[in-house]
Amino acid sequence: MDDKPVVAIVGRPNVGKSTLFNRLAGGRAAIVQPEPGVTRDRICREAEWNGRRFVLVDTGGVVEKEKDAIEAGIRRQVEQAIEQADLILFVVDALCGVLPEDKTAAGILRRTGKPVILVANKVDSFASPPVLSYEFYALGMGEPFAVSAAQGLNTGDLLDMVVANLPEKSAREEEEKALRVAVVGRPNVGKSSLVNALLGEERAIVSEIPGTTRDAVDTPFERGGKRYLLIDTAGIRRKRRVEMAVERYSIIRAQKGIARAQVAVLVLDAVEGVTAQDKRIAGMAEDSGRAVVIAVNKWDLVPADRKNAARYREAVKEALDFITYAPVVFTVATAGQGMTRLLQAVDKAAANAFRRVPTGELNALMEEAVLRNPPPQRKGDRLKIYYGTQVGENPPVFLLYVNDPGLLHFSYRRYLENQLRSAYDFTGTPIRFAVKRRRKKED
Numbered sequence: 332m333d334d335k336p337v338v339a340i341v342g343r344p345n346v347g348k349s350t351l352f353n354r355l356a357g358g359r360a361a362i363v364q365p366e367p368g369v370t371r372d373r374i375c376r377e378a379e380w381n382g383r384r385f386v387l388v389d390t391g392g393v394v395e396k397e398k399d400a401i402e403a404g405i406r407r408q409v410e411q412a413i414e415q416a417d418l419i420l421f422v423v424d425a426l427c428g429v430l431p432e433d434k435t436a437a438g439i440l441r442r443t444g445k446p447v448i449l450v451a452n453k454v455d456s457f458a459s460p461p462v463l464s465y466e467f468y469a470l471g472m473g474e475p476f477a478v479s480a481a482q483g484l485n486t487g488d489l490l491d492m493v494v495a496n497l498p499e500k501s502a503r504e505e506e507e508k509a510l511r512v513a514v515v516g517r518p519n520v521g522k523s524s525l526v527n528a529l530l531g532e533e534r535a536i537v538s539e540i541p542g543t544t545r546d547a548v549d550t551p552f553e554r555g556g557k558r559y560l561l562i563d564t565a566g567i568r569r570k571r572r573v574e575m576a577v578e579r580y581s582i583i584r585a586q587k588g589i590a591r592a593q594v595a596v597l598v599l600d601a602v603e604g605v606t607a608q609d610k611r612i613a614g615m616a617e618d619s620g621r622a623v624v625i626a627v628n629k630w631d632l633v634p635a636d637r638k639n640a641a642r643y644r645e646a647v648k649e650a651l652d653f654i655t656y657a658p659v660v661f662t663v664a665t666a667g668q669g670m671t672r673l674l675q676a677v678d679k680a681a682a683n684a685f686r687r688v689p690t691g692e693l694n695a696l697m698e699e700a701v702l703r704n705p706p707p708q709r710k711g712d713r714l715k716i717y718y719g720t721q722v723g724e725n726p727p728v729f730l731l732y733v734n735d736p737g738l739l740h741f742s743y744r745r746y747l748e749n750q751l752r753s754a755y756d757f758t759g760t761p762i763r764f765a766v767k768r769r770r771k772k773e774d
Contacts, residue, residue: 335377336385336497339416341409341440343432344392346424347452351480352376352389355490375549380490385497388412393436413439417498418446420489421472425451429466437470446496450489451475455482509551509558510681513592515616517608520600521628524664526550526561529674554674562588589615593684593725594622594677594759601629601643601661605650613651620726622680622760623657626673630661656752658759680759684725688755693719693729700750706743714738717769726761732769739766 340348356376374389390409413419421440423433440447449472467475476492478485514522530552550561589595595616599609616623625647630638637643644659651657658676662669688696697719706714715734722730729751733739748762 336417337388337415338378338385338418338420338493338497339388339390339412340420340422341390341413342393342422342436343430346392346422347480348392348422349389351420351422351450351452351478351486352387354480354483354486355493356387375551380494383494383497385493388416393432393439410439413443413445416445418448418493418496419443420450420493421447421470422450422452423467423470423475425454425475425477429469433470437472441471447472448489448492448496449473449475451477452480454484455479509560510594510677511560511562511592512677513562513588513595513621514598515589515595515612516598517600517606517612520598521664522598525596525598525626525628525662525670525673528662528664528667528670529554529559529561557678559674562592586615589619589621592621594624594681595619596624596626596673596677597657598626598628599647601627601633605647610651613654613657617654617761620761620763622684622726623654624673624676624680624759625651625654625657625659626669627659627661628664630669631663631666654761656758656760656762676759679756683757684727684760686727686755686757686760687724688721688727688729688751690720693721696750696754697731697747700747704746706738707740709738709740712738714740714743722765723763726763727757728763728765730765730767732767734768736766736768739764 340352342348352374356378376387378385378387390412393409419440421436423429449467449470451467454477476485476489478489480486514526516522530550552559552561597609597613597616599605613623627643627647633643640661643661647659648655658680660669660673660676662673664670697716701716712735716731717734718732720730722728731739744764747764751757751762
């Protein structure tokens, strides 16, 4: 975001901010639901119009008076988005006229002195403009620009106006590609606190109420000269507890977030230990082939008689025995402890996920492994590995040419994986084997 102009979408709840965000960003990035308060965190997407790139930011709704901690958190998020913005789209509902919340938002924007485009949304026909549109002049934001975000009416002209009002900022000619990291876990294990600790600011709303984060929020940041894109996913609940449509969308969004990431950080509650739901989420990450780092959060709350890191690490690996390759890092997100170690583990897992094994070395290793521990016979036949080569990365995929793919038993596959891990550092990443039949070894 440092090298692209930032456009923030601001307004009271339920005026269609997220619908407009999705329309301008060119995809379904924010959850759209006819329910006030669906968007709680800032959601960022890069957009482009007429060759000009900028960052579009969707925010939660501004209310006249905050009733609880979540609404207060939303207000802080909006104020931070406004502070970082170069241009603001102030969205109002053309069918409802001016409401007290609109006046509250207008007052906040006037104090910033930043350029604002007043957008009157939900104008479904330009043949007869809404009678109430004249009311918006009283907000002191100039002439309202009429659009229908749902139908896409006049949004192209709005983008023309946005680009015309953007400040000139030159992007780097060659921008280093950011490492995509998805933060996943059950509700209320401290994901948002961990995200805020990594970012060094309150970027995600932190609340004791489970399910505060509903969208998968992409946030770029830089630390130690390295660029990251943090995907803060919604907490994943048990299926029987998923009652609201928004929660179902959030699970789908979390799954997509994992699929888009290069590394998944699985956040566990140190006090509660590994639960059945933690195992399900870990399984989602493993099935996707993503590299995994386990963050045991709230380590400061563990009783003294249980606070043995080595024993706790072994217990986690025993409970999550299908991802024993994942490193375990202990964190106290609320105090910012363990963040450096966590990012070091993420960097290492990402590097290992893209590790390449030369073909000659791979075949020498396979040959030695077979000599040391020959495959078991099955109905008088024995597996023969003729040749192997690496055909993929992230995760590393090794193709083995054999006499009969059906003879490669799961246990022997695991043995070959362990041999690879002993010879090369694949900490943090799964390994996949593909098997293909070949009648005889080619010279």
